[in-house]
Amino acid sequence: MAVIESVTLHPYVLPLTSPVDLGGFRLSVRKGCLVRVRMRQGSAHTSGLGDIAPLPHFSRESLSDAREAVEAQIPNLVGRELPASPSLRDLDRVIAEDAGECPSAQFGLEQALTTAIARHAGVPLSKWLSETARDRVPLNALLTGTPDEIVAAGVDLDVGEYGYRAVKIKVGRHDPAEEAAAVRHLHGVWGGDVDIRLDANRAWSRADAEGFVAALNDTPIAYIEEPLTEASDLRRWAGKTGVPVALDETTRELSVEELARQTFAAAFVIKPSLLGFYRTLDLAREVASAGVDLVITSAYESGIGLAGLAALATAIGTRPIPAGLDTYQRLSRDVVEARLPIGGPSIHVSALWEALPSDL
Incomplete structure (x- = not known):
């Protein structure tokens, strides 16, 4: 024992x-x-x-x-x-x-x-969780700031086959028309090499959200996370507009069983450190056949926390979905003395496990 x-x-x-x-x-x-x-x-x-x-x-x-x-x-x-x-x-x-x-x-x-x-x-933790765990987890890049700042950072971003295959852009913080113009511009720069994920954090009314979508002018996006202030309107809005939506805040408000029934969503953006380690695994099992992607995402945790998230990302699902774990660079220092090998466009999970301290 x-x-x-x-x-x-x-x-x-x-x-x-x-x-x-x-x-x-x-x-x-x-x-x-x-x-x-x-x-x-x-x-x-x-x-x-x-x-x-x-x-x-x-x-x-x-x-x-x-x-x-x-x-x-x-x-x-x-x-x-x-x-x-x-x-x-x-x-x-x-x-x-x-x-x-x-x-x-x-x-x-x-x-x-x-x-x-x-x-x-x-x-390694990932292999203990699943014998079929993948050895790498691709990351999505994260772009925040004013529309001009987002464009400037996005133009210089390494994307495509050997770079980031997905980019998350924060919207809902500035003029919707200017934000939409920035997204259109970056799509023109990146072409079809990048999945564009947008995150509005429940910033808009239905009218504002529809105005933003119209201003995108059919620019292809992977999804918008939680565009509406009134989350109860999201299913109807998605059906009306045909815009792919992802659930983020909602994932922490519903039970695993309730969330698994929200199959109108293109993805569930999961922050396991705010949800629970085992609850994330339970959710992955519940939605395995529902056709909804699970996108593992960080909340500016330490390197120890990010290592756990990377292990989860490689252990769930049957294919590599870019994870939102590219926040390590925002920490000026970590809980461990030597910086861990965490960063885009992908994390080598076995190398990260070897670099982790086994004790304090």
Whole structure:
């Protein structure tokens, strides 16, 4: 049997290279907490690290809420026995009994526990999650700022066969006609080599959203994430306009079963660190046959958190879908001393696993 010997928390504060606009809230530092799970099986010890990083104005819980949720679980976790070769179902029961309502705490605990088990098994986390896990995860580039800034950055972006195959552009922050013009311009530069993903973060009324779509002038896009302020109108709006839409904020508001029924969407944009590690795997199983893509996306986590997201991205689905994990460059420093090999246009997951510290 394996025994959980200790669960410890290690807070961090990471400055960003420049402030990030989160729909009117400016984030200049990323605060979070690493959770370390240490296990013993016979005379062998292994440790796993997870990242607890609720995102201000997006997560329903604060960082202090998440820490308290983990601290409340520690007495029930320490000394807990697990099967010698536990399954995901075994681990799910360990956390779920005391999980509470803090998805970011669940993610960190679940990542740390599963990582410790994978290290004991002697395999990368991605391969422990799925024997058919891919070794690379392609990334989408992220463009934000004014329309002029987006165009300037997009023109210089390395795209195509050996570069980024998908680019996410933040819209809904400036004049819709100017934003649409920027998207049209970049499509003209990139041609058909790039899937254009747009993210409005529920910025528009139906009229504004339809005006933006009209201004795109039939420019092909992969989808728009959550264009409407009133999320309940999204299914009807998508059916009326024929515009592919993706769900982002909605994925944190519905249960896995409810979300799996939203098959009108072209994609679910999933932030596992705000949803839960195991809940993301549950969702992947639920939508496997529904024809909806799962796009794994970061929320400016530390390198430890991003490594967990990369493992998830390669372990789910049957084909490589560009993930929104290109945020590591926005951290001016990390929780680990040496920078990890995280960056576009793709992440080599085995190399990242080898570079990860096994303990603090």
